[in-house]
Structures are given as structure tokens and as C-alpha cells.
Amino acid sequence: MLKIANYEFSSHLLLGTGKYADFHLQKSAVEASETEILTFAVRRMNIFEASQPNFLDMIDVDKYTLLPNTAGAKTAEEAVRIAKLAKASGLCDMVKVEIIGDQKTLLPDPFETLKACEALLNEGFIVLPYISDDVVLAKRLQELGVHAVMPGASPIGSGQGILNPMNLAFIIEQATVPVVVDAGIGSPTDATLAMELGASGVLLNTAVSDAKDPVKMALAMKLAVEAGRHGFEAGRIPKKTYASASSPTEGMSTVEQG
Numbered sequence: 001m002l003k004i005a006n007y008e009f010s011s012h013l014l015l016g017t018g019k020y021a022d023f024h025l026q027k028s029a030v031e032a033s034e035t036e037i038l039t040f041a042v043r044r045m046n047i048f049e050a051s052q053p054n055f056l057d058m059i060d061v062d063k064y065t066l067l068p069n070t071a072g073a074k075t076a077e078e079a080v081r082i083a084k085l086a087k088a089s090g091l092c093d094m095v096k097v098e099i100i101g102d103q104k105t106l107l108p109d110p111f112e113t114l115k116a117c118e119a120l121l122n123e124g125f126i127v128l129p130y131i132s133d134d135v136v137l138a139k140r141l142q143e144l145g146v147h148a149v150m151p152g153a154s155p156i157g158s159g160q161g162i163l164n165p166m167n168l169a170f171i172i173e174q175a176t177v178p179v180v181v182d183a184g185i186g187s188p189t190d191a192t193l194a195m196e197l198g199a200s201g202v203l204l205n206t207a208v209s210d211a212k213d214p215v216k217m218a219l220a221m222k223l224a225v226e227a228g229r230h231g232f233e234a235g236r237i238p239k240k241t242y243a244s245a246s247s248p249t250e251g252m253s254t255v256e257q258g
């Protein structure tokens, strides 16, 4: 169970809604993933343009929690404005704060993110900030009262997977709110590793939307996230330097030769 503020989800996989070749393919991929949370860029979706094509028209929106994100914002002020717009349209009181600080790497701006989170919390939003894998920032945001933290595995759309598992492990270790690994996931292995590290969820987009077969990849990601979660809950064995036999020979009778 993934619990964020007063929301509860059976699936630990969150999907982005950008970059799909067409809406029909996207619908099938979303269904195969069995996700319950879809995030979308308020500025990129035509939610306020009834005449424009909109993916949300294709799906049964009641089956999903729609998580607006502030992609496109470069300042706290812009992010707050976008979040308020989304809330006013009656979509969701939860918001993924995404404020990009560098256009080449698409890495988030920690200062503007902190500022926006403070303002949005004061406005009563459920706040999920997208951040770099920065342990101290994750702590500061937690202290501020955010409802989840979303550290990146690697730059958005890079598919490089988890570049610094140690930082993610540190964030998870000291977390008092859910940690959702967001961005840079390239393969099911990456998603499994994030969950095995103890993440509460994984958010991804490109790995599915740009896969050769997005529907099959969506299914693979669902299974990968589930496998990682089970592995985490089961508790992996510690790594040892030396071998220890899987079939101990102690007490075994020896078979004489000849």
C-alpha cells in the first residue's frame, strides 16, 4: 500500500502522460501498467481548451488519481500559479512541484522548490516535490511538512537509471514521508532496484512512452515495481566476502571410491 497524505494506492507505480505516439497506445500502456496515479503537466495538457485533444478524454478519469505537475515553471511564483490553476479546475489538491533550474540537464532548482513548497503548504496543498538525490534538501522539505519527496534517479528522459543508489538509500533511511523515485528510470531493473532500496514508489514516463513496445514495457514496469517491493519486504541476504555452501556438507557421510 502506498499512502500519501489521505490518499491510498495499491500500486506503487506512477506514470507520466507525455511523449506517447498516440492516445490509443497510451491508453493501452496505462491499462497494462495498472497504475492508479497519472501525472500531467498542467501547462502542456489542454485541460482548459475543450476543443483541443486531451488524453484525459480517452480514459475513465474516476479510475485514476490525476496528479498535476508544475513542469515548465522556472520560479516558485510560477509553480504556485500553476498549482492554483490546477486546483481551481477541480482536478486534485495534490501537486507535484517541478521547477527546473537548468535547461540542459533539466535538474530541479532546490531554492525555488523549497520556496514553492512552503507557499503551497500554507495554501493547504498536498505537496510532492521533485528534487535531486539531495539528502539534506529531502530532510529540509520533510521538516517543512511536504507529504512525499521525489528524488530523481538521473536526469529526466535520460534513461540512465539510478546513478547514486547510496544517496537514495540515505534519503529513504531518514524519510518520515514516502519517497517516490522520479525520473531517469530506463529499464525494469532500475525500477526494481529503486523499490529494493526501500522506495515507496517509482514515477516514470520515457521508459514506457519511448519503448519499442510501450504496452509490454508498461507491464514489465508493473511487475518490476512489484518484484522490488516484495524483495524489500522479504529482506535481502547480506553480501559476504567469502562463499558459504548452499548445501552444507557437515555431518554428511562420505562415499568411498573404488
Ligand SMILES: CC(=O)[C@@H](O)[C@H](O)COP(=O)(O)O
Binding pocket: 015, 016, 017, 018, 039, 069, 071, 098, 155, 156, 157, 158, 159, 182, 183, 184, 185, 203, 204, 205, 206, 207
Ligand atoms: C512525467 C514527469 O513528471 C517527468 O517530469 C518525470 O520526471 C519522468 O521522467 P522520465 O521521463 O525520465 O521517466
